[in-house]
Amino acid sequence: MDKLDTWLAAQSSRRRFLGQAALGGAALAAGPALAQSLVDLHLPGGNAGRPMTSAFPGKGSMILQRMHPPLLETPMEVFDRDVFTPNDQFFVRWHWADIPTSIDVDTFRLTVRGHVNRPLSISLAQLLRLPRVEMAAVNQCSGNSRGLFQPRVPGAQWGNGAMGNAKWLGVRLRDILDFAGVKPGAVQVRFGALDQPVVAGAPDFEKALDIDHAHDGEVMIAFGMNGEQLPLLNGFPCRLIVPGWYSTYWVKMLNDIEVLPGPDDEYWMAKAYKIPATPGANVKPGAKDFPTVPINRMIPRSWVTSLGEGQAIAFDQTIPLGGIAMGGDCGVAKVDVSTDGGRTWYHTRLGPDHGKYSFRRWDTQVPLPARGNVRLMSRCWNTAGVAQPMAPIWNPGGFMRGNIETTNITAS
């Protein structure tokens, strides 16, 4: 690792100081612990009640999907407060139960190996001295909203809260790869982490990106999240950030980067997280034996967050309505809303642009058609011209839901 050491030595000899990132204080104080209270995720077909929990380290009030290994969902009202999701209410998803509960910043090493000229073992002190980038990006589980699929499918029964948006501070993966010197013929880069299966022989959780993607200058290794170090349950001390791609690639507790001379054919790339190779990852319910590809880029989504499912409000001629949107793999171009089940659509006013991979706030004032039940909808167009479809998709993995969502309220 002569090149990295040389570079770091040159930097420290100048006693350079990186200007402190102007990170917004996005973290909102979490409410008091709501032990034993239940939340209804309104999943079709029922079994939708989940307890709230504040029992996890570094985490405030979260929807408990599974305690072991943790699956914690962010309550929807959190997304109404800020486009940045506070660290202590950012969703949590682990595959294997052997999660290190102690990380020593002095001994942790990030290794870079495989099809490279100079294998590296990078300490956190070194990582902190590399050129920094900061980016706002949505981290969304591949199976976010799986519980809304009809017919229902097995898997973690998430509502819409297996997602979050943060300002990620870290270093470019490209810079790390350049220090290591990728050899000609590299095809993919595989990412491994400290968590391990609890039983021998089970497939270790590893994910891979094509070399060109890994080297695009956007993929980063983050040690900062909304101005703080990552909560352990969100991947302390560092995790991969793959802007515009689903969270399965955002490997937490990243400690191993392996450049491969061929495609990764291990379980988590070759067998799991595969979607139908069809438009919108959509197949007829019950379909089988269709060609598949690894899940990849995200698609536009939007939600009403100023009112919740089932909420009762006083009738008025017009009401304020607000929410969030994401463009997926590009920015948000516009968001329209409807209060009559999709017949009439109204424009909204977009909030500040924090970058194309961030959540974007939208707000408007809309008429109510009549007293009684009101079906609120929002529809996002991204900057590539892709709009949310009205019809939901189906696939057996419950991946990539992105249709227009409906929030039912009562105005009386």
Add this chain to the structure above:
Amino acid sequence: MKVPSIGTLSFGAVGLAALVLIAIGPPGSRVAPPPPAPSGPAPSSVAFGGFTLTSDAVDLPLDDQQYPDGPHADVINANCTSCHSASMALTQPALTADQWKATVTKMKEVYKAPVSEKDIPAIVDYLTALSAKQGSAAPAGKESGSQGAPDASGGTG
């Protein structure tokens, strides 16, 4: 209203780092005080450029939830509580016997759960009865059983 996108806010590229980095005092002068520790030495930390990483140690909550009583509850409690909480199964929608069998088989064959072959029917029976108790909810994709294909579903995401 389109604002120029600032998707990447760069504080410096490799080639330009020296221009972007601003010289001030030694990094140590910028170390934030570690959080107060009730006992023992403060956790170690590394800091540079205005950012500090502090060693972390946590206790994760233990889950003692068992599967509800019913035929073969003892079998599922013995087999299906060490790798994951019971809630993983208890939060599933109503699934068919074929779907549950595919899921249990995947746990054993793909995820290497130490479940003996002879226990699988009892586990599947327990889970199928659980789904039946969910009432009028229609079984998911009952015509297919395709969700059982371990290469396409479940346990991920």
